Amino acid sequence: MFRQPHTYALPAAVVLLVAATFFIGNDFYLKVMFMTGVFYIAAAGFNVLVGYAGQKSLGHAGLYAAGAYTAALLTAKLGWNPWIAFVAAGAVAGLCGIVIALPSLRVRGPSLAMVTIGFGIVVEKIVTEWSDVFAGQAGIHGVAPLSLGAAPFGMREWVLFVVALGLATHLLMRSLLHGKYGRAFLAVHTAEVAAESVGVSVYRFKVLAFIVSAVFCGFAGALVAQQNQYINSDFINFGLSIFFLLLVLFGGGGSIYGPLLGAIVLTLVDAFLARWPGLQHFVYGALLLFALYVMPDGLAGAVRAAGRKLFPKLHEKEPIPTAVAEWQLQRSEQLPKEAPLLEAKGLYKAYGGVVPTNDVSIAVKTGHVHSLIGPNGAGKTTLLNILSGIVPPDRGSTAFNGVDITELKANEICALGIGRTFQNLKLFTDMTVLDNVLVGLHPHLDVGFWPCMLGLPLARRQEREARAEALRILAFLGLLDKANDIAGDLPYGVQRRLELARALATHPKLLLLDEPAAGLNPQETHELIGVIARIRDKGITVLLIEHHMDLVMAVSDHVFVLDYGAKIAEGTPAQVQANPRVIAAYLGEETAETGVVSPLSAVA
Amino acid sequence: MEALLQAVLSGLAIGGIYALVALGFNITYNTTKTLNFGQGEFLVAGAFIAVATVLLLSGKGYRGVLQPEDVTVFRYLVGFVAAVVVLGALGVLLYYTAVRPFVGAVGLAWVMSTIGFGIIVQATALGVWGPAPLAMPSPLGNDVIRFGSAGILPQEILIFVVAVVVMVALDFTLRRTKIGKAVRAVAHNKGAAALMGINVPMIVILAFVVSSCLAGLGGLLVAPITTASVFMGLVLALKAFSAAIIGGLDNPRGCILGGFLLGLIESLIGLWHAELREISIFVLIIVVLVFKPEGLLGRRIVEKV
Numbered sequence A: 001m002f003r004q005p006h007t008y009a010l011p012a013a014v015v016l017l018v019a020a021t022f023f024i025g026n027d028f029y030l031k032v033m034f035m036t037g038v039f040y041i042a043a044a045g046f047n048v049l050v051g052y053a054g055q056k057s058l059g060h061a062g063l064y065a066a067g068a069y070t071a072a073l074l075t076a077k078l079g080w081n082p083w084i085a086f087v088a089a090g091a092v093a094g095l096c097g098i099v100i101a102l103p104s105l106r107v108r109g110p111s112l113a114m115v116t117i118g119f120g121i122v123v124e125k126i127v128t129e130w131s132d133v134f135a136g137q138a139g140i141h142g143v144a145p146l147s148l149g150a151a152p153f154g155m156r157e158w159v160l161f162v163v164a165l166g167l168a169t170h171l172l173m174r175s176l177l178h179g180k181y182g183r184a185f186l187a188v189h190t191a192e193v194a195a196e197s198v199g200v201s202v203y204r205f206k207v208l209a210f211i212v213s214a215v216f217c218g219f220a221g222a223l224v225a226q227q228n229q230y231i232n233s234d235f236i237n238f239g240l241s242i243f244f245l246l247l248v249l250f251g252g253g254g255s256i257y258g259p260l261l262g263a264i265v266l267t268l269v270d271a272f273l274a275r276w277p278g279l280q281h282f283v284y285g286a287l288l289l290f291a292l293y294v295m296p297d298g299l300a301g302a303v304r305a306a307g308r309k310l311f312p313k314l315h316e317k318e319p320i321p322t323a324v325a326e327w328q329l330q331r332s333e334q335l336p337k338e339a340p341l342l343e344a345k346g347l348y349k350a351y352g353g354v355v356p357t358n359d360v361s362i363a364v365k366t367g368h369v370h371s372l373i374g375p376n377g378a379g380k381t382t383l384l385n386i387l388s389g390i391v392p393p394d395r396g397s398t399a400f401n402g403v404d405i406t407e408l409k410a411n412e413i414c415a416l417g418i419g420r421t422f423q424n425l426k427l428f429t430d431m432t433v434l435d436n437v438l439v440g441l442h443p444h445l446d447v448g449f450w451p452c453m454l455g456l457p458l459a460r461r462q463e464r465e466a467r468a469e470a471l472r473i474l475a476f477l478g479l480l481d482k483a484n485d486i487a488g489d490l491p492y493g494v495q496r497r498l499e500l501a502r503a504l505a506t507h508p509k510l511l512l513l514d515e516p517a518a519g520l521n522p523q524e525t526h527e528l529i530g531v532i533a534r535i536r537d538k539g540i541t542v543l544l545i546e547h548h549m550d551l552v553m554a555v556s557d558h559v560f561v562l563d564y565g566a567k568i569a570e571g572t573p574a575q576v577q578a579n580p581r582v583i584a585a586y587l588g589e590e591t592a593e594t595g596v597v598s599p600l601s602a603v604a
Numbered sequence B: 001m002e003a004l005l006q007a008v009l010s011g012l013a014i015g016g017i018y019a020l021v022a023l024g025f026n027i028t029y030n031t032t033k034t035l036n037f038g039q040g041e042f043l044v045a046g047a048f049i050a051v052a053t054v055l056l057l058s059g060k061g062y063r064g065v066l067q068p069e070d071v072t073v074f075r076y077l078v079g080f081v082a083a084v085v086v087l088g089a090l091g092v093l094l095y096y097t098a099v100r101p102f103v104g105a106v107g108l109a110w111v112m113s114t115i116g117f118g119i120i121v122q123a124t125a126l127g128v129w130g131p132a133p134l135a136m137p138s139p140l141g142n143d144v145i146r147f148g149s150a151g152i153l154p155q156e157i158l159i160f161v162v163a164v165v166v167m168v169a170l171d172f173t174l175r176r177t178k179i180g181k182a183v184r185a186v187a188h189n190k191g192a193a194a195l196m197g198i199n200v201p202m203i204v205i206l207a208f209v210v211s212s213c214l215a216g217l218g219g220l221l222v223a224p225i226t227t228a229s230v231f232m233g234l235v236l237a238l239k240a241f242s243a244a245i246i247g248g249l250d251n252p253r254g255c256i257l258g259g260f261l262l263g264l265i266e267s268l269i270g271l272w273h274a275e276l277r278e279i280s281i282f283v284l285i286i287v288v289l290v291f292k293p294e295g296l297l298g299r300r301i302v303e304k305v
Helices: A006-023 A027-052 A062-078 A080-105 A110-129 A155-177 A182-192 A193-199 A202-228 A238-250 A258-275 A278-292 A298-310 A380-387 A410-416 A433-440 A450-451 A457-478 A492-505 A522-537 A547-557 A572-579 A582-589 A599-602 B001-033 B041-057 B073-102 B109-129 B155-177 B180-189 B188-193 B200-226 B233-247 B252-272 B274-291
Strands: A341-351 A353-363 A369-373 A395-398 A418-420 A510-514 A539-543 A558-563 A568-569 B145-147 B151-152
Touching: A006 A027, A006 A155, A006 A278, A027 A155, A027 A182, A027 A202, A027 A238, A027 A258, A027 A433, A062 A110, A062 A238, A080 A110, A080 A202, A080 B180, A080 B274, A110 A238, A110 A353, A110 B233, A155 A182, A155 A450, A182 A433, A182 A450, A193 A298, A193 A410, A238 A258, A258 A278, A258 A298, A278 B109, A278 B188, A278 B233, A298 A395, A341 A380, A341 A410, A341 A539, A353 A369, A353 A380, A353 A395, A353 A492, A353 A539, A353 A558, A353 A568, A353 B041, A353 B188, A369 A380, A369 A522, A369 A547, A369 B073, A380 A510, A380 A539, A380 A547, A395 B274, A410 A418, A418 B001, A450 A457, A457 A492, A492 A510, A492 A522, A510 B233, A522 A539, A522 A547, A539 A547, A547 A572, A558 A572, A558 A582, A568 A572, A568 A582, A568 B001, A572 B151, A599 B001, A599 B073, B001 B151, B001 B155, B001 B180, B001 B200, B001 B233, B001 B252, B041 B073, B041 B200, B041 B233, B073 B200, B151 B155, B155 B180, B155 B200, B155 B252, B180 B188, B188 B200, B188 B274, B233 B252, B233 B274, B252 B274
Parallel strands: A369 A539, A369 A558, A418 A510, A510 A539
Antiparallel strands: A341 A353, A341 A395, A558 A568, B145 B151
16 A cells, blocks of 8 residues: 555645636636646646657647647537547547658657657648638637536536546556656667667557657647637647647656646746746747756656655565576477577578678577577678677578568567667666566557556556566566666676577567677676577577587577678588688688798698 | 749758857857857847947948948948847856756756846847847848849858868867867866866857857848848747757757758748748758657767666
């Protein structure tokens, strides 16, 4: 009970708010409460996009306009029922969210800012200039308010309505973001390539984040239009887009309570300073300028940090069991040994004049450990990137377990059963160790969007099962005691092992390891040999790139050698070691002109 | 036909303003990967400082009304110097308060902080001069110069000439001088530049000073055409930003190309349907970015895995 403050704080807050509406007779104060609710609803949705998926939009005023004008036109011009118009406003805004999401997916950084700014301005100009439909500055009068029976909402009903809607929003966001969707959004935020490699479709989750934020922004717009019973083009401007972003960033992006804090404080500041518009501008400017400097994680972050100091008990994480069952893949996921698993034919990739992969063909057999070696710049990582779908080949084909995967995206290839790690670690650094592994389990959590958003028992049960399995995987790699640590804070060697755990969580049939021993000390490297053998014994086929020859020779059943993008040899470790072309590639060759033997080969 | 020529001429003039401001975005973006989202307000500040200086020189107090005979070339030049000095100082202040705390940090905190800085600048201007626009007659008079049947204002020619001169000078400095080489080195790799003995913080501050001055210059040049208004900055800066993005934010020549291109397109669309100008420009930008996210002359960044 003590660990779950929302179970008593939330009902208390709602009772308090409802009671307040009956004591406050002043319409101005009620209006302030109403606007706080409206901004909260918009900010809560926007938080999914900005705080979780990490996509900054400077054009959400356009989506607010989509909602407001939909409600206005449908009721004032077409005489629709206000409730249906309200729902339609959310839907239309959601569609506009798709319109803004599609171009936004192709760009990042300042260009993303530009695309969203452009969208906001286009909408602003449309409602200003196209006066036949949107009535420009004159505005649309006679927007029908929501009503109960025949009686339209008064100010008190409006407040009660946004309290109810705000509560619903909070609960929906809570169940959506504390689970596989929240993790997937954060994964897309921190490391897109890594998210793809564990089966999270970056494309799908970015579009989804845009849609969620758009729908809630549309509802906010409809609420304002229907409460005022009027809307004009002055409501829609670049400043409003900035204000939405400020709500989330000032309140605390990536926190469930951030948008709430942001909406309360900023709406109050707004109402309080409305009498002195000059001062109001200064305060906004100063807030934008200094707030993120003083509180990098927003108000919510500052409150959390203070709370951790004052009430450490409130912040204890769910305890980690000391012993868990051994991790096992399901029998149905295991393939017959010796069967051909992966067959790449004639893969070719060129960057300008550099050809890191030149007509490479390899075949991988189930149940064995394969190594890919070669001097620096031989094209090993590029080949791994092609196999895992991160880089498309120019020519050639790859078949995996009987399926042609040449054209598939990385997340689809992962779902078919190829997991991978990265040479330069790509962990979700801000998440806990446990959450990193849970993201890896993403492709195996088949519960859909709505059960997650509504917090249905089905979704909660699957979440519990996933947690249990993630702990088993951590135990398998000896990371159980680190489960609640933040991934980015771990020592390097442990981070490497965590990446391995995350890749195992995708239930790979084939595991691709890109220099798993890089940066490890001799002790850790030695342990890794045992870990790889245990992974193989679980029935998982391994293909690894490595420079530590002790490790390669100790664990491999079969070795491929690349040089200058081409495969120059393959065979058992002993065969490869004896191959003159391999020796030449590593140590240089006796040349006809000089006849001098390189000192290195003399040593070898 | 003459309408077309007319549109091209005024498009080149306004394009010069976009190009100047876009170049300012490029300089800070290359050196710090940030840019001033409040640049529009810096434009406003440049225009108002210049107007106030000319007003003071003509003995009318800083809030008076300028008549065409008050604006001599000399006074305009003094206004220019005043604007550059004040804007340069603002650039330094901007760097220390809004940019330096966030350089290299994840997320876009600097977007918010620079917008905040701009809002404070705007609120100050609003407090001093009020919301009404200030007239700024051109020092070159208002007699239209005729090219066949098309006419052009002397100020428009001035804008074009100044813009081209400044750009050529900057381009030369960046490519042919020691300090330009230092700027390019910092843009490429701060750490390596510092190891080679380049004073990186100095170069970065210089970038913000130049960027702010370019915005101020833009404001000063555009004021005689649009009148100086506290609210004129946002749209101008957004278009300059679009120009930079379209041309390629990391390429100075791309930014210049983008600026003139945007000015021309805007002006030509204005011939056809004046009210569709802004809508079509921003739709066009979105479409261009979808097909060429790095801009026309920008460098495509390949993420190493």
